[in-house]
Amino acid sequence: MKKVLFIIFILLCLFLCVFIKQEQNEEIKTIIKDNKNTLVAINYPKTKYKVLNKEIENYVKKIYQLFQVEYEDYKHLNGKAELNIDYEYQKIENKYLIIKLTTQMDAHDEDSPYKEMKTFSYSIPQKKIISLLDIVTNKDKIIKDIKKQAFYKYHVEDDSLFSLDKIKAYPFIIKDDILTLYIKYYQREFTYLVINVPLNIFEKEKTEPKRAVNQTQEKNVINPKEKVIALTFDDGPSKYTKEIISLLESYHINATFFVLGNKVSLYKDTLTKMIQNGNEIGNHSYNHKWMIKLDSKEMKWQIESTNKILQDELGYTPTSIRPTYGSVNQKLKDSTNLNIVLWNVDTLDWKIKDPKKIASRGLKVKDGNIILMHDVHRRTIKALQIMIPKLLEEGYQFVTIDELREVNLIRKKL
Numbered sequence: 001m002k003k004v005l006f007i008i009f010i011l012l013c014l015f016l017c018v019f020i021k022q023e024q025n026e027e028i029k030t031i032i033k034d035n036k037n038t039l040v041a042i043n044y045p046k047t048k049y050k051v052l053n054k055e056i057e058n059y060v061k062k063i064y065q066l067f068q069v070e071y072e073d074y075k076h077l078n079g080k081a082e083l084n085i086d087y088e089y090q091k092i093e094n095k096y097l098i099i100k101l102t103t104q105m106d107a108h109d110e111d112s113p114y115k116e117m118k119t120f121s122y123s124i125p126q127k128k129i130i131s132l133l134d135i136v137t138n139k140d141k142i143i144k145d146i147k148k149q150a151f152y153k154y155h156v157e158d159d160s161l162f163s164l165d166k167i168k169a170y171p172f173i174i175k176d177d178i179l180t181l182y183i184k185y186y187q188r189e190f191t192y193l194v195i196n197v198p199l200n201i202f203e204k205e206k207t208e209p210k211r212a213v214n215q216t217q218e219k220n221v222i223n224p225k226e227k228v229i230a231l232t233f234d235d236g237p238s239k240y241t242k243e244i245i246s247l248l249e250s251y252h253i254n255a256t257f258f259v260l261g262n263k264v265s266l267y268k269d270t271l272t273k274m275i276q277n278g279n280e281i282g283n284h285s286y287n288h289k290w291m292i293k294l295d296s297k298e299m300k301w302q303i304e305s306t307n308k309i310l311q312d313e314l315g316y317t318p319t320s321i322r323p324t325y326g327s328v329n330q331k332l333k334d335s336t337n338l339n340i341v342l343w344n345v346d347t348l349d350w351k352i353k354d355p356k357k358i359a360s361r362g363l364k365v366k367d368g369n370i371i372l373m374h375d376v377h378r379r380t381i382k383a384l385q386i387m388i389p390k391l392l393e394e395g396y397q398f399v400t401i402d403e404l405r406e407v408n409l410i411r412k413k414l
């Protein structure tokens, strides 16, 4: 009997270990789809906290279903209907976690896009979902400041907007001790009043000293007369990216990762390893908006903010951009000096579930081709495990996008 109890105890410990370990991982969930009538790009954090994750997931699910019902049969000359969900994430003094989701649904017709924001806030010590009013200590003063700014900035003087219940429900974010509140308001059409008020309740968050990463270790020698191939990955990084980097490392090969700016901070370690191993990083916009549908200003912002965060966090400057959904127009060409890079072979790993089928698509290649994959799925790793040894056997050299450009130049001269 004692033995049985002991075994149960050990099993329980093991179970708890695995369970706790799973709880530790923070990641960004990414869903990106190029469907018949719709384009979908959803990014949201999965935190260590179950209650919070459930709230966020339910909300995202609800929005996604709403979009599907609304636009499943959408047919329009201007193209597909688009759903974009992006996030902002703030951890304050290990006390609060604040996550703001911004949803945009856009049919790209005459109507202006549908925009909605929602904030989820969580108390880490209390282990529960809280509201803005649980965070601020000097409620009365804050509400007075909010009212004052609404009046001076927007000439809005409507007391019903500032009741405790209303304030509690507005989306917000807190950054550097400043509260930014978004009040949905009808003035000919729905807009958000953006109100900034100082909180003076937190110590300034300590910023980590920036460190520059040594650019690439020694390069493999590439023979331009032999066959070359470039593996590229979009939409990452994700929790699968590290494994892909290790897999590439085990074969002493490199690839190019077109990353989203909004994921750079959380996956800094992954990106550091990526660079140290000699891989290349490219720009894939900040939050995967359908770039060709943006005006020049926003298009530039998508590109430049991603470059800036790569520079600030990693000291890295990308040379290439892969436009979202592979769409290019003149405006995009005029908006950037980066090389615009598409692909020759689409593995469809975002859609096809079977790694063998993904791999067989990825193996239909020719010398000089660029292969498109996505480092946000486990099946992509499995497909790579099949593809890489076969391609090596066939005599391909794996190059990054910059190296491919060099090879093409040398070949032209020859």
Ligand code: ZN
Pocket: 032, 234, 235, 284, 288, 324, 325
């Ligand atoms: Zn993409």
